[in-house]
Amino acid sequence: MPNYLAIDAGGTSTRAVFLTHFGQCLGYGTSGGGNPVSRGFDGALEALLAASNSAVGDARAPLAAVTLAMAGASLDLPTHLFQERFVTLGLTGQAVIESDLLAAFYSGTYQDDGYALIAGTGAVAARIAGGRLAAVADGTGWLLGDTGSGFWLGHEVARAVAAALDGRGTPTALTNLVLEDLGITVDPDSRTQGRVSAQQQLIVKTYELRPIELSRFAPLVFAVPEDAVAQQIIARCAAALAQTLRAVVDPAISGPLVFGGSVLTKGGTVGAAVLTQLGQAGESAGHPDGAFKTEPALVADGVVGAAVLALKRNGEMVDATVFERITSSLASLRG
């Protein structure tokens, strides 16, 4: 009976799982970033093979197919270049690239219709119909959108602190947290040429970072739950994510809702606020938010979904029992 290899290739880490056609996970491996867009083709391939080698181990069992879950921009890559390299691992069939959004969705469900909302470094929502991406909203990157993402949160924190320092914005406990994070210690009342000295230092230190590194300030917003400015940023984050999800809802498609990404899955503050914004998910089938038939499933990454896709795309049946087998046997391997 055929075995499969499923890989979740992210920007900073890669996960691979080796599994049977009935969803029993036999081996698991990880490595560094496996995204060809950010790592380059050779670096990404190296990461994919490293994780895959760990997963397959000494088995070298024939692999009926390899499923590679990657960010959207990778979908046009020449898959035969991947395929050739996987022959050494025992691949007899095809290497197929699938969207990381689909992998995130299928990490929370085995059903073929439903919705995913992901807020990690970026932010994106998708409607899945018949096992395919039917609509995608946001995921437009840090400059054009990704509203409600980790970058967005960190950026809003930095802007709120800059505004608080010169009196444009409300004073906030975030100021000390950001200044401390950047190692800025100056007399808060000191000014040079009219400008608050701490703000001048903030400017210097911030522009030394790459813009995307502002996401480092995102966790600070959850560190001061009593702070009004932090609360407003979280509320706007949740409102934006709810709006992104609403943009992909089609009342004709109902199914599970999957939440992914650290902003939605860690701490629970933003996830709960998004559900409040949506006015209680699953309220009624007539209501647009009635499209979500379950409480959101929280997924940490896309490796379960890559495994589900490996089976489904190769004609294997994935029902509740098989899905449960994948998740529980993988959890054992991950320890």
Place this chain on the structure above:
Amino acid sequence: MPNYLAIDAGGTSTRAVFLTHFGQCLGYGTSGGGNPVSRGFDGALEALLAASNSAVGDARAPLAAVTLAMAGASLDLPTHLFQERFVTLGLTGQAVIESDLLAAFYSGTYQDDGYALIAGTGAVAARIAGGRLAAVADGTGWLLGDTGSGFWLGHEVARAVAAALDGRGTPTALTNLVLEDLGITVDPDSRTQGRVSAQQQLIVKTYELRPIELSRFAPLVFAVPEDAVAQQIIARCAAALAQTLRAVVDPAISGPLVFGGSVLTKGGTVGAAVLTQLGQAGESAGHPDGAFKTEPALVADGVVGAAVLALKRNGEMVDATVFERITSSLASLRG
């Protein structure tokens, strides 16, 4: 009697004026960007000397002093390096760097107390007291602030269009203007992997630009006055600029209000909206907005102010008559 050279060194262009101690402008010259931070020291110096040579012409009259108006970050530069080079132009005294914010303020008034609000590529407000910068708000750059600037406007336009394309945002006439500007012509209903194709193209084209180049979209917001999304962006721009100005107001300091930068001085839409936000400038002395004693003076650049500073800092008297002499004689030279 002493003559002076005053230079307004901007990021993209430099203006120099040669004038007498009683404010009669004798020569005027321009050149390219004269900011040492963006151009490098040698490139900036070359631009400064080119504009100065044009201004001084064949006169080579003794120059009692040179005043260089430059962006804040230039204030710590070693002025003796400038000074040495200006000796060839007849400089006998000092070369002194002054803040471009002060030069903008003094381009609209000869008084020593008051306020300036500038919104060009960046956005910044200042309170001037006793001829010095007493408080500065914003001017924190495109990533941390500059809220209401030309970059901010262009960025908001791009984000609004990205959101409109996938249904997160309200449909807007800005969409076609932006897509046209970027040469994007695709079937508006076409999707690939769930994503609207026009949005995918927008992402590709936008990330090919340097972030700051998004300011190219700023003028579009004024091209569709009936559009609700454009109106909201303009309203938020004006609200932010009013807030930036409020942050520097000290009820104890009242005086003229000077508006600079293309966002505030071209078209008039934003300037008028800022004044509305402030609740009629000059309403009453008790009201914080009563700090502004005049309707705003609109200034195109800082060269008049550099001239005013050249005289004032060297003990020359600048009253209404001298100020009027500077502006009218300079206007004649500029033709």
